[in-house]
Amino acid sequence: MKKLIGAALAVTGALLLELGLIVLLVIDGNASAVGADGGQGLKGVPVEFRPWIFKADAACPEPEMTPALLASQLWTESKFKTTREEATSGAGAQGPAQFIPGTWATWGRDEDGNGQSSPWDIGDAVMAQGRMMCSLLKQAKSSGYGGDPRGLALAGYNAGWGSVERFHGVPPKSFANGETYGYVQDILNDLPRFQGAGLLEVSGSGSAADALRRAAARAGTPYSWGGGGPDGPSTGFCDGTNGYLNGRCSASVTSGFDCSSLVQYAYWPSIKLPRVASEQYGATSDRAVSRDNLQPGDLLFWSHGGSASIYHVAMYAGDGNVLHAPRTGRVVELQPLSEAMPARDFFAATRP
CATH class of the missing domain: 3.90.1720.10 (endopeptidase domain like (from Nostoc punctiforme))
Structure with a gap:
């Protein structure tokens, strides 16, 4: 699908x-209905993000990837904010998917065809988020580490895969003042708020x-x-x-x-x-x-x-x-x- x-x-x-x-x-x-998103469903997401979330999800063959997972992650990262004032972190992460420049250089592409690859462009950002998460999900499932592969992938997105390797799983609360641990828990706990009827x-x-x-x-x-x-x-x-x-x-x-x-x-x-x-x-x-x-x-x-x-x-x-x-x-x-x-x-x- x-x-x-x-x-x-x-x-x-x-x-x-x-x-x-x-x-x-x-x-x-x-009535009996078939959703355009393959039945995965999505709600509570700004209309300008929806097509890109569906597209990013569809581009990833990993079943753990869902539109709601991407939406919940975007909410935790930026609350769907797109301005430089609202979507720039103290660590220099940029845009709705919060990419630092070095990571963006690996995953960013000009997806919306406007002539530039930018973490501030919704399409570019969401598709890069999807590519990175898809790769991390594959790593998580082949790593042999216990736990939900979604949690492992999210931890890798937040703290780098090296941190996941260091702890052989999601870093504990004692790591980085619990930032990565809380990040993973918040996204997984918020999934239901974004799961709903399809577009x-x-x-x-x-x-x-x-x-x-x-x-x-x-x-x-x-x-x-x-x-x-x-x-x-x-x-x-x-x-x-x-x-x-x-x-x-x-x-x-x-x-x-x-x-x-x-x-x-x-x-x-x-x-x-x-x-x-x-x-x-x-x-x-x-x-x-x-x-x-x-x-x-x-x-x-x-x-x-x-x-x-x-x-x-x-x-x-x-x-x-x-x-x-x-x-x-x-x-x-x-x-x-x-x-x-x-x-x-x-x-x-x-x-x-």
Whole structure:
């Protein structure tokens, strides 16, 4: 399941005819549901952290790694703070995952595609946290030391693996004034506060529910202009206007979806929608629905003026939220419908 999510779990008004998608997913607490996070569940986490936590979890094959473990660790490290004033420790640890520069040099990468590897960037920090914890979990399980491998890994993250080797386990309360011991206990004890319903749950059956479920499994996938298709994420391209980040062509080196390719992927092969948003509208416009009568799986379109200028498409599923690929530099993520696109640009809704 982690591999499935990992392969899965990224438009501004100035973009012209952007290939686009937003996916809205219904949550039905009374029905059998499959979560986009593989059933692990996560609650009490800021929305900007969620896709990266799921992605970091999915990238680690160790079963002890869970979204809640990463979330609880981030809470203990920084309370999800991201400013230099609030997330800099007296020892020089930086960012929401509290990396010291030397450790960041080993684990840090430019995960969000903004042109720099920074412990202050949420995506970069959480993915580095996940890589380091995944490596430590492997060490813990092969070490032969007793105790919960999660505790051993957390101790290694806090005090260095050498400290774990010194004590053949989690350092005792007598070590470092009990800092590492308390760190491990706090994170493991706080796990329940972060365990909960998944980011997205899709109930029911049929082509619309299947499409929503298929798209939900791609939460956390990077946005890539022109990338993606029926077979999944792929690198995209830059066209002189779109696909750039900080002056560089991000799409050509980023494997992901843009908004309309995610819609196409979601419905394929039961409904073979065209590739771009305006064509998807053309293929479904004979089945228009009013915004007051939307049903799960309906497509929503935004335009700068008329059907020829459609720049974004969405799958509706209720509950006032969308899962979408907003723009270059972001990932497929959850947002309220009211915040996803400018309200004045809403154009039409159709039913595939």
